Amino acid sequence: MSTGSGADSAPAPTTHDSRTAPDTPGKSSMFSSLRVRNYRLFFLGQVVSNTGTWMQRIAQDWLVLSLTGSSAAVGITTALQFLPMLLFGLYGGVLVDRLPKRPTLLVTQSAMAVTGLALAVLTLTGQVQVWHVYLAAFAVGLATVVDNPARQSFVSEMVGPQQLQNAVSLNSANFQSARLIGPAVAGVMITGVGTGWAFLANGLSFAAPIVGLLLMRARELHVVERAPRGKGQLREGLRYVAGRPELIWPIVLVGFIGTFGFNFPVWLSAYADHVFHSGAGGYSLFNTVMAVGSLVGALLAARRGTARLRVLIAAAAAFGALEIVAALAPSYWLFALLMVPIGIFGLTVNVTANTAVQMGTDPTMRGRVMALFMMVFMGGTPLGAPLVGWITDAYGARVGFAVGGVVSLAAAATIGLVLARAGDLRLSVGWNRGHPRVGLVPRERREGLAAAA
Numbered sequence: 001m002s003t004g005s006g007a008d009s010a011p012a013p014t015t016h017d018s019r020t021a022p023d024t025p026g027k028s029s030m031f032s033s034l035r036v037r038n039y040r041l042f043f044l045g046q047v048v049s050n051t052g053t054w055m056q057r058i059a060q061d062w063l064v065l066s067l068t069g070s071s072a073a074v075g076i077t078t079a080l081q082f083l084p085m086l087l088f089g090l091y092g093g094v095l096v097d098r099l100p101k102r103p104t105l106l107v108t109q110s111a112m113a114v115t116g117l118a119l120a121v122l123t124l125t126g127q128v129q130v131w132h133v134y135l136a137a138f139a140v141g142l143a144t145v146v147d148n149p150a151r152q153s154f155v156s157e158m159v160g161p162q163q164l165q166n167a168v169s170l171n172s173a174n175f176q177s178a179r180l181i182g183p184a185v186a187g188v189m190i191t192g193v194g195t196g197w198a199f200l201a202n203g204l205s206f207a208a209p210i211v212g213l214l215l216m217r218a219r220e221l222h223v224v225e226r227a228p229r230g231k232g233q234l235r236e237g238l239r240y241v242a243g244r245p246e247l248i249w250p251i252v253l254v255g256f257i258g259t260f261g262f263n264f265p266v267w268l269s270a271y272a273d274h275v276f277h278s279g280a281g282g283y284s285l286f287n288t289v290m291a292v293g294s295l296v297g298a299l300l301a302a303r304r305g306t307a308r309l310r311v312l313i314a315a316a317a318a319f320g321a322l323e324i325v326a327a328l329a330p331s332y333w334l335f336a337l338l339m340v341p342i343g344i345f346g347l348t349v350n351v352t353a354n355t356a357v358q359m360g361t362d363p364t365m366r367g368r369v370m371a372l373f374m375m376v377f378m379g380g381t382p383l384g385a386p387l388v389g390w391i392t393d394a395y396g397a398r399v400g401f402a403v404g405g406v407v408s409l410a411a412a413a414t415i416g417l418v419l420a421r422a423g424d425l426r427l428s429v430g431w432n433r434g435h436p437r438v439g440l441v442p443r444e445r446r447e448g449l450a451a452a453a
Contacts, residue, residue, distance in 0.1 A: 030299060033167040038216045039158040043174055045212030049109070050175050052205025054182025055189070056116060058287060059198035060133060061265045062190055062280050063123070067130045071270045071397075075389025077137050078265050082381035084141035085148070085374060092145035093371020094233050097364065101154040102221075106213050108147035109206050115139045116203030123196030148378070149371040152354070156363065160222045168355045172347055173298035179291030187284030237368030246360050247369065249415055250309065250353040251376050253316055256411035257349060259380030261320060261404045263388040264290070270397035276332045289336050293343025300344075301351040309356065309419060315348035316412035323405025327398045350377075 034040050064077045085092075096104065119136045122128040159167045186198045241247045264287070272283035322342045329335040354373065361369045392400030 030166075031170065033159045033163040033170060036159050036163065036220075038220055039155075039163075039167060041212035041215050042154075042158060042209070043170065045209030046171070046174050047178060048208035049205045050178030051182045051185070052116070052202035054179050054287075055186040055198040056119075056202035057265070058183045058186035058280075058284060059190060059195040060119075060137065061269050062283060063128070063195045064130060064133055065269050065273060067128075067133075070389075071266055071274075071392045071400075072386065072389035073130065074269055075263070075266045075385035075387075075392075077133055078263070078385040079382035080134050081137035081141045081144075082378045082385075084138065084145050085378045086380070086382050088142075088145045089149075089371050089375030089378075090234055090237065090368065093149045093237060093368035093375075095146055096149045096153060096367030096371065097233070099150075101150050101157060102213055102216065102218070104146060104150045105154065106210060108143045108150065109209050109213070111143040112140055112147070113203050113206035113210075115143070116199055116206070118203075120196050120199035120203055123194070123199055128196075144378075148374045149367050152358070152370040152374070153366040156358065156366065157221045157223065161359070164359060165355050168358065169298055169301040169351050172301065172351045172354075173295055175294075175298075177291075177295055179294060180288055183284040183287035183291070187281050190280045190284075233368070237365060237372065240362075240365050241369055241372055244360065245419075246309070247357055249419055250312060250356050251373055253312065253411055253415045254349065254353045254373070255376035255380055257316060257319065257346075257408045258377040259384035259407075260388065261323060261408035262346070263381070263385050263400075263404055266385060266389045266392055267397060267401045267404070270392050270400070271335065275397050276335070278332065282332070286336060286339055290339035290343040290346075293340035294347040295343075296340075297344040297347030298351060301348060301355075308352070312349060312352040312356065313412055313416040313419070315345045315352065317409055317416070319345040319349055320405045320407070320409030320412055323408060324402050325405075327402035327405060353377075 034043060060077060061074050064074050065071070067073075115136055119128070119132065122132050155167050155171065156164050185201075189195070189198045189201075241251065268286040268290075269283050272278050272280070272286060276282055278285075319342065322338060322345065326335055326338040326342060329338055357369060357373050358366065388400050388404060391403055
């Protein structure tokens with residue numbers, strides 16, 4: 001496949017390009033960004049690494065539950081992994097805007113490999129204690145503070161603005177494809193040979209993205225001018241986002257959903273252990289089935305040419321409503337089946353918000369803006385996970401899951417109303433060719449139609 005695609009040979013993006021580049025190339029092919037050689041190397045490396053990451057996530061959560069018997073302890077582990085993003089996420093974005101992305105990723109990926117290998121040694125030798133897992137989770141979180149915004153912003157340097165929507169969606173498809181394989185393999189390893197081997201596989205899996213980064217051709221990257229070192233860059237990034245409603249409201253929405261609606265390690269482990277008594281195999285199955293839905297959502301997003309806020313609001317509302325329904329599911333298989341649409345809409349929220357924020361941001365600010373995005377989306381977990389874990393322990397898994405759905409649905413409805421009011425939109429109910437039609441239209445249009453009637 002040729003590496004001289006239009007996206008690969010385009011000039012370096014400018015502020016104008018990042019906001020007005022057409023979205024239509026994403027409609028022509030579901031895998032169009034893979035024509036770019038550098039992105040192919042990145043994509044293939046992430047397939048291997050993401051599979052290892054999901055293996056470690058499942059093994060880590062199950063190990064903590066086995067050591068403590070507490071859903072709150074699983075929530076604490078999750079919180080510690082995302083706490084550094086909450087504390088230092090914005091500073092990570094400032095660093096990313098100053099540093100070259102590829103060398104930065106080589107350092108962060110290597111650090112996470114060492115962490116996985118250390119946890120493997122402790123577990124395989126029988127020395128592991130719950131505080132070791134807490135410490136490893138926190139160490140991964142520290143690396144993620146820089147790794148996440150670097151990876152997010154590096155995508156545009158690999159593919160250019162025209163292919164950004166497609167590449168972001170394929171990154172999510174990549175992650176969710178690994179989510180299909182990782183939990184299944186982790187479940188077999190945990191029940192067959194123990195959690196330590198899953199940690200070892202994750203540590204070794206980082207060799208793939210490191211090799212991919214080393215093989216990239218620097219001359220084919222869409223180089224963005226790095227921000228010079230200076231004072232006030234953190235405040236500058238916050239002011240930049242605060243002055244743009246098209247950025248701030250998607251970030252606020254994913255903040256609520258990330259804090260309260262994405263605590264699946266807490267809920268699914270509790271459902272597998274306490275509600276359906278299905279053990280590690282059930283926990284692995286729930287994660288795998290959800291990944292099927294998430295993969296479908298990612299592939300649909302790869303074909304979609306635009307990242308519209310109305311799609312984001314609708315997906316967030318559906319996500320919250322489905323969590324409430326799943327919380328009340330009476331049977332094991334119905335609960336597992338509901339993980340599919342929850343995965344679809346959860347992934348749609350993530351990709352749509354991510355793409356909308358990236359495409360609306362000046363390239364020189366992208367590291368700071370994406371750091372804020374990830375800080376809000378992932379950094380809220382240290383607040384939400386222990387709270388949700390406590391509710392799950394005190395009132396049961398069903399109540400804990402339902403609370404997450406209620407908050408997600410309420411956030412989607414509230415922000416949808418805010419955006420409608422800001423855009424001077426009103427609800428329009430009518431008939432179109434014999435079918436009911438409900439939607440939001442500008443006030444002038446609705447009043448004009450009423451006057452005409």
